[in-house]
Amino acid sequence: MKFELGEDYALQLDAEDPLAGYKDRFYHLPGKIYMDGNSLGLLSRDAEKSLLHILEEWKTLGIGGWSGGEIPWITYAEMLGAMESGIVGAEPEEIVVCGGTTINLHALVATFYQPDRRRKKILADEMNFPSDLYALAAQIRLRGGDPDEDLILVESRDGRIIEEDDIIDAMSDEVALILLPSVYYRSGQLLDMGRLTKEAAERGITIGFDCSHSVGVVPHHFDDWGVDFAFFCNYKYLNGGPGATGSIYVNRRHFGRTPGLAGWFGNDRSTMFDMDTRFDPAKDASAWQIGTTTMLSTAPLEGAIRMINEAGIEKIREKSLKITEYLMFLVDEILSDPPYSFSIGTPREPERRGGHVGVEHEDAWRVNEALKARGVIPDFRPPNVIRLAPIPLYISYSDVWRVVQHLKAVIDNGEHEKFSKERSVVT
Ligand SMILES: Cc1ncc(COP(=O)(O)O)c(C=O)c1O
Numbered sequence: 359m360k361f362e363l364g365e366d367y368a369l370q371l372d373a374e375d376p377l378a379g380y381k382d383r384f385y386h387l388p389g390k391i392y393m394d395g396n397s398l399g400l401l402s403r404d405a406e407k408s409l410l411h412i413l414e415e416w417k418t419l420g421i422g423g424w425s426g427g428e429i430p431w432i433t434y435a436e437m438l439g440a441m442e443s444g445i446v447g448a449e450p451e452e453i454v455v456c457g458g459t460t461i462n463l464h465a466l467v468a469t470f471y472q473p474d475r476r477r478k479k480i481l482a483d484e485m486n487f488p489s490d491l492y493a494l495a496a497q498i499r500l501r502g503g504d505p506d507e508d509l510i511l512v513e514s515r516d517g518r519i520i521e522e523d524d525i526i527d528a529m530s531d532e533v534a535l536i537l538l539p540s541v542y543y544r545s546g547q548l549l550d551m552g553r554l555t556k557e558a559a560e561r562g563i564t565i566g567f568d569c570s571h572s573v574g575v576v577p578h579h580f581d582d583w584g585v586d587f588a589f590f591c592n593y594k595y596l597n598g599g600p601g602a603t604g605s606i607y608v609n610r611r612h613f614g615r616t617p618g619l620a621g622w623f624g625n626d627r628s629t630m631f632d633m634d635t636r637f638d639p640a641k642d643a644s645a646w647q648i649g650t651t652t653m654l655s656t657a658p659l660e661g662a663i664r665m666i667n668e669a670g671i672e673k674i675r676e677k678s679l680k681i682t683e684y685l686m687f688l689v690d691e692i693l694s695d696p697p698y699s700f701s702i703g704t705p706r707e708p709e710r711r712g713g714h715v716g717v718e719h720e721d722a723w724r725v726n727e728a729l730k731a732r733g734v735i736p737d738f739r740p741p742n743v744i745r746l747a748p749i750p751l752y753i754s755y756s757d758v759w760r761v762v763q764h765l766k767a768v769i770d771n772g773e774h775e776k777f778s779k780e781r782s783v784v785t
Contacts, residue, residue, distance in 0.1 A: 383404060391735065404665045456651065459568070467480075529558060546714045669751060
C-alpha cells in the first residue's frame with residue numbers, strides 16, 4: 359500500500375473507510391485516543407444493551423431466567439459459542455464460552471496432555487504470555503513431571519520473533535503436546551497456525567493455540583487447519599468487558615473425550631438435572647465447561663459479538679492491515695531518525711502481523727508515560743516496547759495521525775524526561 363503524509367490525507371482515508379460508522383457505537387474516553395484495545399476493548403452501546411438485558415431478566419425472572427430468558431441462560435454459553443464460531447472457522451458446537459483464559463488452558467491441557475514413557479514433553483516458546491507458561495509448568499507437575507526437563511521453550515533468535523522453522527525443528531518424538539500463541543503479546547507477530555498444525559499432525563503431536571491476541575481482528579480457520587484445541591479471551595478485540603468470560607474450541611474429532619477437569623455444567627443437558635453421581639459429558643465442546651455460566655461477565659459479549667459479525671471479520675482484518683501499515687509508515691517517515699529513534703518491532707509482512715504494532719524506543723517506559731499525559735492510551739511492555747493498537751471498529755486514520763504527532767511532540771519537547779524511570783505495577 360502507498361500512503362501520504364499529512365492530516366488531510368488521514369481524513370481522506372477516514373472518509374473512504376467502510377467501517378467508520380462503528381466508532382460512534384462505542385463509549386470513548388473524553389479527550390483521549392484509546393490505543394490499548396488489544397489489552398481491554400472499549401465498551402460499546404451494543405455490549406451495554408445486552409448486559410442490561412440480562413440484568414432486566416434477572417430482575418423480572420429471578421431463577422426463571424435459566425429456562426425462560428430470551429436466550430435461556432442454561433444454553434447461553436453454547437449460544438454465544440455458536441455466534442463466535444464463524445469468526446474462528448469452527449462449527450457452532452465446537453465453541454463454548456466459559457471460564458477464563460488461563461482456566462481454560464488448564465481445562466484443555468488437563469485433557470489433551472497425556473504423557474507416556476516415550477512422549478512426555480510439552481513444547482512451547484519463551485515469548486508466550488507468562489500465565490500460559492506458569493500453567494503449563496503446573497500441569498507438568500500435576501502429572502509427576504519436572505518442568506525444567508519436560509517443558510521445552512523454543513527461543514527467539516532476536517528477542518522478538520519466534521521462527522516457525524525453529525518450532526518445527528523442536529517437534530521431536532518426545533513431544534506429547536504443543537501449545538503456542540497465535541499472536542505474540544509483545545511483538546504482534548502472527549504465527550502460521552495452518553503450517554504448524556500440519557507439521558504437528560504429521561508427527562502425531564497434539565497442538566493447541568492461545569488466540570487471545572488474534573480473535574476478533576484476524577480470521578481463523580481452526581477446522582480447515584485441523585487444530586486440536588484452542589482458547590481465547592473475549593475482552594481484547596472482542597470487547598466483552600474487563601475479565602469477560604473466555605472461550606474454548608475443541609475440534610469435533612475429540613468430541614466424546616472425557617474432559618480433564620470435569621464439572622456439572624459440562625454434563626449433557628438432558629441428564630444434568632438427574633443429579634446422578636456419574637458424570638455424563640456433553641457430546642460437543644460444551645463438555646469442557648466446569649461450573650455455572652457467569653452470566654454477568656458473559657452478557658456484554660452477546661452484543662459485542664453481534665457487532666463483530668455484523669461488520670464481518672474479513673472487513674475488520676482488511677482495515678486492521680491497512681491501518682497498522684499506515685501507522686508503521688508514519689513511524690518510519692516521521693519518527694525513525696534521531697532525535698526520535700523509534701523503530702518497529704512487528705514483522706512487516708501482512709501474513710505475519712496481528713492487530714497491534716510494537717513501537718520500540720530505548721526510553722519506552724517514560725515515553726509511554728508522557729503519551730498518557732497527552733491523552734493517548736497505549737501500553738508498555740518491557741524492555742522497550744510501546745504497544746499501539748488501532749482497533750478497526752473504533753480507531754480512525756486521523757487518530758493514528760494524531761498519535762504519531764503526539765509521539766513527535768513528546769521527543770521535541772523532552773516531555774518524557776519529567777517522568778521517573780521507576781515502573782508502576784500495572785503497565
Ligand atoms: C495471550 C494471553 N494469554 C493469557 C492471558 C491471561 O488471561 P486471563 O487473565 O484472562 O487468564 C492473557 C492476558 O492478557 C494473554 O494476553
